[in-house]
Amino acid sequence: MTTTQPAAVHLTIVRQKPLMTMRQILLMNFGFFGIQYSFGMQQTAVNPIYNFLGASPEDLPLLNLAGPVTGLLIQPIIGALSDRTWSPRWGRRKPYFLIGAIGCSICLFLFPFVAAIWTAVLLLWILDASNNTAMEPYRAFIADKLPPSQLAKGFLAQSFFTGFGITLANISLFVFQNLISGATSAGIPYWVVGSFMLGAVCSIGTVLVSILTTPEIPPSEEELAALRARKGGFASALREIWDAIVEMPGELRKLALVYLFQWYAMVCYWQYVSLSIAESVYGVSADDPKYADAVSWTGLVNGWYNIVTFCVAFPLVTLARRRGAKWVHIFCLLCAAVGLVVFANLTNQYLLFIPIIGLGIAWASIMGVPYIMAVRMIPSTRYGVYMGIINMMIVIPMLIQTLTFGWIYENVLGGDPTNAIMFAGIMLAVAALAMTWIKEPPIVRDVDDVMQMPAGAH
Amino acid sequence: MTANVMVVVERQYDYPRPEVFRAWTAPEEMAQWRGSPGWHVETETVTSDLKLGGRHHHVKVRDNDPTTRVTTDAVFTEYFEPDVFVARQRITGDPGIDPDAPLELRVEFTKTGRNGTLVRIVQGPYDPTVAGYHSKGWELELDRLETYLAGHRNREVPR
Numbered sequence: 001m002t003t004t005q006p007a008a009v010h011l012t013i014v015r016q017k018p019l020m021t022m023r024q025i026l027l028m029n030f031g032f033f034g035i036q037y038s039f040g041m042q043q044t045a046v047n048p049i050y051n052f053l054g055a056s057p058e059d060l061p062l063l064n065l066a067g068p069v070t071g072l073l074i075q076p077i078i079g080a081l082s083d084r085t086w087s088p089r090w091g092r093r094k095p096y097f098l099i100g101a102i103g104c105s106i107c108l109f110l111f112p113f114v115a116a117i118w119t120a121v122l123l124l125w126i127l128d129a130s131n132n133t134a135m136e137p138y139r140a141f142i143a144d145k146l147p148p149s150q151l152a153k154g155f156l157a158q159s160f161f162t163g164f165g166i167t168l169a170n171i172s173l174f175v176f177q178n179l180i181s182g183a184t185s186a187g188i189p190y191w192v193v194g195s196f197m198l199g200a201v202c203s204i205g206t207v208l209v210s211i212l213t214t215p216e217i218p219p220s221e222e223e224l225a226a227l228r229a230r231k232g233g234f235a236s237a238l239r240e241i242w243d244a245i246v247e248m249p250g251e252l253r254k255l256a257l258v259y260l261f262q263w264y265a266m267v268c269y270w271q272y273v274s275l276s277i278a279e280s281v282y283g284v285s286a287d288d289p290k291y292a293d294a295v296s297w298t299g300l301v302n303g304w305y306n307i308v309t310f311c312v313a314f315p316l317v318t319l320a321r322r323r324g325a326k327w328v329h330i331f332c333l334l335c336a337a338v339g340l341v342v343f344a345n346l347t348n349q350y351l352l353f354i355p356i357i358g359l360g361i362a363w364a365s366i367m368g369v370p371y372i373m374a375v376r377m378i379p380s381t382r383y384g385v386y387m388g389i390i391n392m393m394i395v396i397p398m399l400i401q402t403l404t405f406g407w408i409y410e411n412v413l414g415g416d417p418t419n420a421i422m423f424a425g426i427m428l429a430v431a432a433l434a435m436t437w438i439k440e441p442p443i444v445r446d447v448d449d450v451m452q453m454p455a456g457a458h
Numbered sequence: 459m460t461a462n463v464m465v466v467v468e469r470q471y472d473y474p475r476p477e478v479f480r481a482w483t484a485p486e487e488m489a490q491w492r493g494s495p496g497w498h499v500e501t502e503t504v505t506s507d508l509k510l511g512g513r514h515h516h517v518k519v520r521d522n523d524p525t526t527r528v529t530t531d532a533v534f535t536e537y538f539e540p541d542v543f544v545a546r547q548r549i550t551g552d553p554g555i556d557p558d559a560p561l562e563l564r565v566e567f568t569k570t571g572r573n574g575t576l577v578r579i580v581q582g583p584y585d586p587t588v589a590g591y592h593s594k595g596w597e598l599e600l601d602r603l604e605t606y607l608a609g610h611r612n613r614e615v616p617r
Contacts, residue, residue, distance in 0.1 A: 010470040012600050014593045019462045019583060147464035148564065148580050247571045377568055379576050380468060 011226060013381055015217060017147040025157050028145060028214040031097060033161040034206035035134045037199045038104040040169030042067070042131065043270045044302050045192055046111075046124055048295040051274075051286045052187050053117045057417070058410060060271050061402045063117070066125040067267075068402055071395030074132045079388025080237035080244075082137045083381065084227055091216035093137040093144065093384070100134025101207035103127070108200040112193035115186040134207070136391050140383040143375045144217060152325075152372050156317045159368035163309025163360070165202070170303030172198050177296045189292070244385045249377040251438055252386075255370060256393045258434045262333065262366060263397040265427035268405060268420050269340065269359070274298040275417035281349045297349055304353050308360025309367075316364055320372060326440040329369045333432035336362030340425030344418040362428065373440055461559060463589040464582035467596040471575045473607050475567045478575045479540035481607060482565060483508055485516075491606035493518045494595045497528075510537045514545060528552045532563070542566045554588035577603075 020028070050063050078096055085092050107127035114120040142154040176191035183189045219227065278284050278294035285291070320328045339358025346352055371390070378386045405420075413419035471478055481487045485504040492499045503517040512534045520526035528551040536544035544564045550557040564580040579596055582589070 010472075010604075012467065012469040012597045014597050015466045016586075016589045016593055017464045017466055018586070019464060147466060147582070148578075149464070149562075249569060376566065379470065379570070380466070380578075 011223075011381075013223070013379075014220075015380070017145065017217065020146060020150060022153070024214070025146075025150070025153055028142070028210055029154070029157040029161050030213075031101065031134075031207035031210035032138055032158050033165040034101060034199075034203040035097070035104065035131060035138065036162045036165030037169045037202045038108055038127070038165075039131055039135075039162075040166030040302075040306070041108060041111075041196060041199045042124070042127060043166065044170050044299055045173060045195060046120070047271060048274060049111070049114070049120055049188060049192065050117060051291065051295075052189075053114070053120060055117055057275055057286055058406050058415075061406045063121055064124075064267075064271065065399075065402050066121065066128045068395040068398035070125060070129040071132050071391055072399065074129055075136045075391035075395075076241045076385060076388030077234070077237055078133055079136050079140065079384035079386070079391075080240045081384075082140060083240070083384035084237075086219055086224060086227060088218070092219075093141040094211050094216060096137035097134040097141070097207060098211060100130045100132070100137075101204050103130025103133065104203040105200045106130075108196045108203060112188050112196045113184065113186075114188075115184075132391070136387040137384065139371060139387045141216070143371075143380065143383045143387075145214070148376065151375055152317045152320050152368075153314075155368040155371045156313045156320075156364070158371075159316070159364045160310045160313035162367045163306040163311075163313060163364060167303045167306035167310065168202070169195065169199060170299040170306065173299035174296055174303065240385055241389065244382060244389055248386075248389070251440075252374060252377050252390075254434070254438045255374065255390075258329075258370070258431050258438070259390075259393040260397045260400075261427045261431035261434060262362075263394050264401045264405075265340075265424040265431065266363075266366070267398050267401045268424040268427070271405075272409075272417040272420035272424075273301070276344060276421045277301070277349070277352070279416070280344070280347055280418050281352070297352075301352050301356055305356045305360035305363060308357050309364040312361050313364045313368065316369065320369055324440050325369045325372045326435060326438055329365050330432045330435045332362040332365035332369070333428050333435065335359075337425045337429035337432065340428065341422050344421035344425070373438075461556070461583040461585045463584045463586050464580055465584060465589055465593050465596065466578065466580050467593065467600065468576060468578040469600045469604075470570055471577060471604065471607060472573070473575060473611070474573045475540040475569055475575045477610075478577060478603075478607065479567050481603060481610070482567075482577075483539075483543065487606075487610075489516070491602045492516070492599060493602075494598045495602070496521055508534070508537065508539075510534055512537065526551075535562075536564075540567050554585070554591060556585075 047060055050060065055063055082093050082096050085095065087095065104127060107123055107130060111123050111127065114123060142158065143151065146154045172195040173191065176194040180191040180194050184193065274295050275286060277298050278286065278291050281297070282290050282294050284294070316328060335358035339355040342355035343352060346355070374386070374390055375383065409415060409420055413423060481491065483506065485506045489499040489501040489504050497518050497520055500517045500519050503515065506512070506514045514532040514534065516530050518528045528549060530547055530549050532545035532547040534543055535546050536542060542565065544562065547561045547563055548557055549555045549561060555561070561581060566578040568576040568578070570576045581592070584592055
């Protein structure tokens with residue numbers, strides 16, 4: 001790898017990227033499994049803990065404020081800092097997702113021992129900050145390591161492990177409920193404690209496997225000198241974020257609109273699915289003892305859609321290569337839209353597993369496909385900061401949801417959780433519509449396909 | 459050794475995408491700057507059918523030894539002006555490249571800022587032992603492109 005700075009102000013960045021085998025790609029992404037287990041616990045188990053501790057349903061969005069706020073503040077800064085980091089021992093992105101994973105493990109270990117809502121909120125802030133510190137440098141790591149022809153495999157391997165991690169988080173809740181009895185003095189069942197402990201081990205363990213098996217691509221002496229010449233720390237990182245926003249490619253701005261609707265919808269689903277199942281299937285609300293059954297069944301439903309996610313992640317690679325990432329994402333969002341509208345209207349607990357397949361397909365796409373497009377629009381020297389900005393596109397809708405949905409829930413949706421799920425379906429359909437506005441960069445074919453084409457370039 | 463290394467080279471230019479894309483693809487323009495220092499493209503050898511499935515041919519010659527010639531034959535497998543072109547190449551005459559193992563050259567042109575262009579070249583797969591040499595070659599060629607674009611702009615702007 002070499003870098004020069006001729007008379008012009010722009011550097012030429014040269015990287016040599018060895019093609020990676022499927023095994024190497026999976027090992028590189030294995031740490032995402034642990035990070036997503038942690039995220040899965042945050043999605044499925046944290047809201048029930050609030051409910052066990054006596055929180056009201058209309059307070060849930062506000063109690064979840066940690067997610068959007070930490071994501072908004074932390075990810076772009078971590079991204080910009082990692083762009084200008086290099087340590088011969090620790091690398092560029094690895095220090096960040098190692099620190100993040102350690103934070104996740106500690107928080108997951110402590111979470112089930114909370115005794116009051118305020119301590120749960122505080123811990124959620126730290127857990128979310130740790131998740132955010134780990135997640136986006138991990139995406140930049142994939143973009144750093146893989147040549148464009150293998151990026152689809154790399155990002156959809158992340159979707160695969162997203163599905164796998166969240167599945168295990170949810171299934172552990174269901175399995176441990178049947179194996180472990182009793183509860184802490186604060187009323188949190190020990191089966192919830194067991195799931196959190198497993199998450200604490202997975203989070204750090206899997207990240208260590210990825211760190212130890214996958215070396216980062218080192219910068220050349222010249223690039224390193226250029227990195228060191230970039231003065232300033234925090235303030236200059238903020239300036240870099242601002243510059244990246246100003247210079248953001250137009251198509252990436254359009255992606256922000258898609259993200260607004262799709263992430264608003266996903267948060268609605270996560271916050272209200274257990275209440276929706278409690279009402280539509282069990283005919284109870286959160287203050288009823290049978291709510292625990294609804295929570296457990298929600299874990300199973302969420303586990304199932306994440307099984308769908310990891311089953312469809314790799315077929316989506318092929319589809320994205322043939323049809324383009326844009327149309328694959330539109331199709332997947334529409335599957336989820338239809339699925340959620342049907343889901344909200346079912347009263348049979350077993351039938352819930354059919355329409356939620358649509359959400360599993362969309363979740364695979366949401367976690368992988370937009371990134372395939374995004375990294376083709378941005379310079380590789382700024383992957384970190386742009387991955388952070390893409391995350392802002394995720395957390396700003398979450399923040400908007402937090403601030404607006406409590407009112408919408410009470411005044412528009414009649415305080416009915418099944419209406420909240422249908423509302424999420426409609427938002428996903430609007431996201432699919434917004435996606436049609438994006439002009440996708442032309443498809444990148446896999447290098448294997450190129451090499452299999454008949455020779456004939458004469 | 460197995461050819462398994464992709465070379466990725468990128469650089470920003472303060473010129474609009476159509477201008478940079480044309481410098482890469484129009485035969486009369488690409489012949490002016492392609493080739494590492496010490497090499498040049500023989501203008502009369504360049505033919506290029508600028509469309510999907512179109513064929514491209516050019517010969518690079520060493521400045522001080524016209525008998526040293528490297529021939530590139532290619533087919534455009536993607537061609538979207540001014541976004542990207544991809545060519546499947548057969549290169550003969552370069553001792554570091556197996557003429558029977560086709561290479562893929564992908565050149566992307568992304569708009570940056572008000573009127574800039576990020577050029578990203580992805581070429582390979584190369585044998586690891588020669589990837590560094592070809593990386594250096596691209597780096598030097600992109601310097602020549604900058605010089606060419608600056609000169610081209612100066613010729614076009616009346617003083």
